[in-house]
Amino acid sequence: MRADAARNLVTVLRTGARLLAEDPSTSMAAIATAAGVDRTTVHRRFASREALLRAVFQAKLDASERVLDEARLTEAPVPVALHRYLEGIIPVSRDWPVDTRRMMQQDPAARDRRDALSERLDAFLRRAAAEGHLRADVDSAWTYAALGRLVDTVAHDFPTLDAPQAADLVADTFLNGFGAR
Structure with a gap:
């Protein structure tokens, strides 16, 4: 995995952890926005919020x-x-x-x-x-x-x-x- 892709993955995971801890119904789009990545980046890696979780x-x-x-x-x-x-x-x-x-x-x-x-x-x-x-x-x-x-x-x-x-x-x-x- 490229260094920037690895960085994005960690950012998405940590952002997802924080936002899902605050509100388990947080959308994938909201997680992507808060992580500073495109929504398709998150969806490409995780098929659903449960997969991200x-x-x-x-x-x-x-x-x-x-x-x-x-x-x-x-x-x-x-x-x-x-x-x-x-x-x-x-x-x-x-x-x-x-x-x-x-x-x-x-x-x-x-x-x-x-x-x-x-x-x-x-x-x-x-x-x-x-x-x-x-x-x-x-x-x-x-x-x-x-x-x-x-x-x-x-x-x-x-x-x-x-x-x-x-x-x-x-x-x-x-x-x-x-x-x-």
């Missing part, structure tokens, strides 16, 4: 997978891995603000892929508890959900915080709120 979800899953890989959740010390994860996942949440639950209901392969990513993070949180970084008396499902809400909050309610600052804030809140005493 599937591509957005795949891009979000791809980005999330890269973040989990780069955080080295199984090898790095827990505080380091947590911070790496947060520094990576906060921008992913900002770039791809769509709610993946909708896609998970419609696409079993995407659901399986997301479940595998979720299991990796959950295993990391269990490791953090086992190593004494998190309270052992708190259910890992609760810590998982709380971490997700903290990421979502800092990503969308505090957009002026850059990723490292946001990661510092979330890591401190998370480790001190759920940290072992």
Whole structure:
């Protein structure tokens, strides 16, 4: 794919993610206009809004997978891995603000892929508890959900915080709120 075509694709996907998160009924024409490309460019690549949405979800899953890989959740010390994860996942949440639950209901392969990513993070949180970084008396499902809400909050309610600052804030809140005493 040519460099300009690749750039246009990323722009369309990110614009689509943003607009579809705000209004799931956004038209392909509106997405094309907001992305600064011709409507035929979008229609040539995506047969429907649902096809575009599937591509957005795949891009979000791809980005999330890269973040989990780069955080080295199984090898790095827990505080380091947590911070790496947060520094990576906060921008992913900002770039791809769509709610993946909708896609998970419609696409079993995407659901399986997301479940595998979720299991990796959950295993990391269990490791953090086992190593004494998190309270052992708190259910890992609760810590998982709380971490997700903290990421979502800092990503969308505090957009002026850059990723490292946001990661510092979330890591401190998370480790001190759920940290072992």
